[in-house]
Amino acid sequence: MSVPEAPDLLPDERRERVLRAVRRHGTVRVNDLAQMLGVAAITVRRDIALLARRGLLRRVHGGATLPHDESATGTSADHSQRAHGEPPADAAIEDPGTSPGRASRSLTLGMVVPSLDYYWPDVIRGVREAAAGSSARVVLRGATYEAADERQQLTRLVEAVGVDGLLVAPTTTGPEGEELVRWLETSAVPIVLVERAATVGPYGEAMESVVSDHVNGAAMAVRHLAGLGHQRVGLTATAGSPTTPHVRRGWQKACDELHLRLDGVPDLRTMDHRDPSWPDTVNEIIDACLASSTTALLVHSDPEAISVVERCQERGIDVPTDLAVVAYDDQVAALCDPPLTAVRPHREAIGRAAVSLLTARLHDSTGDRPAHSVVVGPQLIVRDSSVPAGG
Amino acid sequence: MSVPEAPDLLPDERRERVLRAVRRHGTVRVNDLAQMLGVAAITVRRDIALLARRGLLRRVHGGATLPHDESATGTSADHSQRAHGEPPADAAIEDPGTSPGRASRSLTLGMVVPSLDYYWPDVIRGVREAAAGSSARVVLRGATYEAADERQQLTRLVEAVGVDGLLVAPTTTGPEGEELVRWLETSAVPIVLVERAATVGPYGEAMESVVSDHVNGAAMAVRHLAGLGHQRVGLTATAGSPTTPHVRRGWQKACDELHLRLDGVPDLRTMDHRDPSWPDTVNEIIDACLASSTTALLVHSDPEAISVVERCQERGIDVPTDLAVVAYDDQVAALCDPPLTAVRPHREAIGRAAVSLLTARLHDSTGDRPAHSVVVGPQLIVRDSSVPAGG
DNA sequence: ACATATTCGATCATAAACGAACATATGTGA
DNA sequence: TCACATATGTTCGTTTATGATCGAATATGT
Numbered sequence: 001m002s003v004p005e006a007p008d009l010l011p012d013e014r015r016e017r018v019l020r021a022v023r024r025h026g027t028v029r030v031n032d033l034a035q036m037l038g039v040a041a042i043t044v045r046r047d048i049a050l051l052a053r054r055g056l057l058r059r060v061h062g063g064a065t066l067p068h069d070e071s072a073t074g075t076s077a078d079h080s081q082r083a084h085g086e087p088p089a090d091a092a093i094e095d096p097g098t099s100p101g102r103a104s105r106s107l108t109l110g111m112v113v114p115s116l117d118y119y120w121p122d123v124i125r126g127v128r129e130a131a132a133g134s135s136a137r138v139v140l141r142g143a144t145y146e147a148a149d150e151r152q153q154l155t156r157l158v159e160a161v162g163v164d165g166l167l168v169a170p171t172t173t174g175p176e177g178e179e180l181v182r183w184l185e186t187s188a189v190p191i192v193l194v195e196r197a198a199t200v201g202p203y204g205e206a207m208e209s210v211v212s213d214h215v216n217g218a219a220m221a222v223r224h225l226a227g228l229g230h231q232r233v234g235l236t237a238t239a240g241s242p243t244t245p246h247v248r249r250g251w252q253k254a255c256d257e258l259h260l261r262l263d264g265v266p267d268l269r270t271m272d273h274r275d276p277s278w279p280d281t282v283n284e285i286i287d288a289c290l291a292s293s294t295t296a297l298l299v300h301s302d303p304e305a306i307s308v309v310e311r312c313q314e315r316g317i318d319v320p321t322d323l324a325v326v327a328y329d330d331q332v333a334a335l336c337d338p339p340l341t342a343v344r345p346h347r348e349a350i351g352r353a354a355v356s357l358l359t360a361r362l363h364d365s366t367g368d369r370p371a372h373s374v375v376v377g378p379q380l381i382v383r384d385s386s387v388p389a390g391g
Numbered sequence: 392m393s394v395p396e397a398p399d400l401l402p403d404e405r406r407e408r409v410l411r412a413v414r415r416h417g418t419v420r421v422n423d424l425a426q427m428l429g430v431a432a433i434t435v436r437r438d439i440a441l442l443a444r445r446g447l448l449r450r451v452h453g454g455a456t457l458p459h460d461e462s463a464t465g466t467s468a469d470h471s472q473r474a475h476g477e478p479p480a481d482a483a484i485e486d487p488g489t490s491p492g493r494a495s496r497s498l499t500l501g502m503v504v505p506s507l508d509y510y511w512p513d514v515i516r517g518v519r520e521a522a523a524g525s526s527a528r529v530v531l532r533g534a535t536y537e538a539a540d541e542r543q544q545l546t547r548l549v550e551a552v553g554v555d556g557l558l559v560a561p562t563t564t565g566p567e568g569e570e571l572v573r574w575l576e577t578s579a580v581p582i583v584l585v586e587r588a589a590t591v592g593p594y595g596e597a598m599e600s601v602v603s604d605h606v607n608g609a610a611m612a613v614r615h616l617a618g619l620g621h622q623r624v625g626l627t628a629t630a631g632s633p634t635t636p637h638v639r640r641g642w643q644k645a646c647d648e649l650h651l652r653l654d655g656v657p658d659l660r661t662m663d664h665r666d667p668s669w670p671d672t673v674n675e676i677i678d679a680c681l682a683s684s685t686t687a688l689l690v691h692s693d694p695e696a697i698s699v700v701e702r703c704q705e706r707g708i709d710v711p712t713d714l715a716v717v718a719y720d721d722q723v724a725a726l727c728d729p730p731l732t733a734v735r736p737h738r739e740a741i742g743r744a745a746v747s748l749l750t751a752r753l754h755d756s757t758g759d760r761p762a763h764s765v766v767v768g769p770q771l772i773v774r775d776s777s778v779p780a781g782g
Numbered sequence: 783a784c785a786t787a788t789t790c791g792a793t794c795a796t797a798a799a800c801g802a803a804c805a806t807a808t809g810t811g812a
Numbered sequence: 813t814c815a816c817a818t819a820t821g822t823t824c825g826t827t828t829a830t831g832a833t834c835g836a837a838t839a840t841g842t
Contacts, residue, residue: 012451013418040831203611206406206768346761370737371768376598377761431821
């Protein structure tokens with residue numbers, strides 16, 4: 001369950017979100033929305049009243065639902081004529097160039113993700129939305145980070161469930177990873193890797209994949225900080241994460257390009273914030289910055305970033321004046337005080353793109369469709385932890 | 392202090408930036424913009440009001456968002472077509488009858504390619520096919536490799552033809568390239584780069600693009616040759632081509648990975664086969680291979696590869712026994728005798744993917760769709776110029 | 783039906799955003 | 813140089829957005 005998201009939105013943006021929530025879930029409760037949007041219930045009510053007046057949704061006691069007949073009102077530009085009851089699909093539906101009369105047997109897509117509590121829920125949401133938009137069904141399996149487990153899940157999905165294609169976020173590092181990829185290669189159904197990439201075959205052809213451009217994401221953070229005048233930008237990243245190597249590469253690349261010094265600048269790999277040793281680690285991180293007069297720090301995973309900022313404040317180090325902090329990942333970064341500047345991989349877009357890619361392949365009739373890889377650019381959300389003035 | 396920027400811009404430039412910010416982020420806040428642009432809030436407000444009057448964005452309390460029916464009015468509304476008296480701005484009060492959802496209005500896509508006689512016809516075919524599949528219209532313009540020319544074409548497409556989006560294969564190298572990219576950034580319509588990539592903005596965000604993975608394409612060729620036992624794999628590539636750097640990088644990378652020697656191995660950049668000096672160049676290429684006992688050669692552009700093979704045969708050098716040849720590009724490679732093994736960038740797929748990407752963006756209603764880049768994997772077509780016996 | 787728990791909405795208070803009017807540049811052309 | 817248009821910033825009163833309070837209205841369970 002995601003934390004109450006509280007980036008202060010424009011009134012109009014908020015209403016847009018209310019509308020999206022209604023379309024996605026069919027019905028919404030005032031209080032849920034209020035909590036989610038970080039505003040008072042009365043505000044949500046007023047929003048709903050406004051939207052209802054425009055015919056965009058229907059007010060009911062306790063919340064709102066989809067309007068009964070949308071086409072009659074005609075006031076909505078972007079979503080009309082959706083039969084009520086079927087929520088979704090303001091998603092980007094990528095039509096794979098198939099002609100309209102194509103056999104539209106509804107597809108079943110299998111998805112295996114390494115965890116269900118971090119990062120992936122948003123990806124899954126994107127998958128769900130996009131799948132609903134092309135009336136495909138999604139069968140979800142959560143695996144641990146053990147490759148054997150993943151193979152079991154995958155086998156089941158293909159053989160027992162009979163999915164038409166797979167979205168897989170597998171372990172691709174280490175020996176089991178290699179083996180898993182080789183196993184995937186032999187799969188009977190098309191596969192799209194999600195947030196992973198791999199090459200297969202004797203010549204090292206690329207597998208189909210959808211990934212965030214973490215390299216450029218990290219580079220963007222560095223460029224932002226360099227633009228603010230910082231000469232020494234440090235990095236700390238959780239050792240276990242698959243994205244860490246990419247973040248580090250992007251950080252290095254951008255520092256090189258901008259001729260920022262790297263000698264002595266912290267480049268740390270740490271446990272994550274749930275590890276018992278974390279409190280000590282935070283101090284070490286901060287000490288390393290102080291010792292090397294590093295004035296800006298990119299912190300992989302926003303919970304860790306929040307932790308660093310809090311400790312800085314306890315130690316009398318002002319953020320952003322003494323140390324500018326940018327979080328890599330934007331799940332909870334907005335909730336910190338001050339709100340953290342963060343690089344946000346667009347997780348829903350990843351999910352949507354993965355479905356697009358897989359359905360495009362499944363609909364391909366030519367048979368010589370080459371492997372497509374989609375790279376989704378992260379966004380840099382500038383908040384207060386990096387810029388001195390107000391925001 | 393000096394946050395992102397402070398250079399005082401021309402009013403018009405500033406408005407372009409406002410517009411760009413809205414297009415990039417979906418919504419913007421007056422205060423954020425004011426700070427970013429280094430002007431007072433009232434100025435931003437006035438800009439927003441002006442732009443809203445032209446229908447280029449929608450005013451909301453606290454900022455601005457994308458206009459509701461962007462594709463309908465936004466692009467060509469500027470001068471032609473529309474009487475001055477009627478600001479289409481309040482088309483925000485949607486016309487009920489005409490637009491029952493944005494998907495219905497057929498799109499017009501503009502495309503500018505650097506040439507019409509090599510490589511691009513197949514890309515264009517892919518574009519045409521995909522566009523027809525989603526009943527979009529394509530307006531094509533050929534430009535030379537001069538950036539000024541491209542800008543003229545692009546301006547015309549946007550302002551006179553009124554395209555909804557652009558597929559552009561621009562010059563992105565050299566100073567004109569930089570400038571062109573900056574110009575593209577301010578464009579009023581979404582853009583997808585084709586076979587090019589670029590980053591924009593203060594943080595270097597990626598532009599939307601569709602490219603062939605020439606790096607891995609070349610690497611695949613090397614892996615193929617290494618798999619056949621070759622220890623020294625040379626490269627020759629035409630100096631003028633934009634793909635050459637990628638091919639070279641892939642070749643180097645694969646050689647490194649496979650621990651193939653690079654010292655003394657030919658790494659040549661040449662004129663193309665229409666240059667008067669080409670016949671001499673071919674001999675030099677072959678001589679370089681003989682001199683360094685290089686037994687395999689990757690040749691950029693298949694006409695050049697054919698030429699090399701023919702000369703080899705004239706000189707009594709057997710292909711593939713004495714020298715294995717792989718062509719990079721597969722337009723005419725199959726017609727050689729022996730047929731050439733070739734790396735084939737899937738040009739039609741490039742075109743199709745570009746249309747998919749652009750239409751997906753044009754249909755996006757959320758406004759926070761991040762930049763997607765599609766990387767299409769080339770295929771290695773193994774023929775007789777690399778494998779000795781029956782392949 | 784009754785009791786209880788929510789939910790709703792009128793009203794007021796506060797904060798932020800807005801815009802009219804005026805003031806101050808910064809050019810531009812006679 | 814002056815007259816004049818344009819562009820921008822400042823002040824201040826007005827409008828909009830939001831939250832808190834509290835009595836009324838609406839569900840829900842017995």
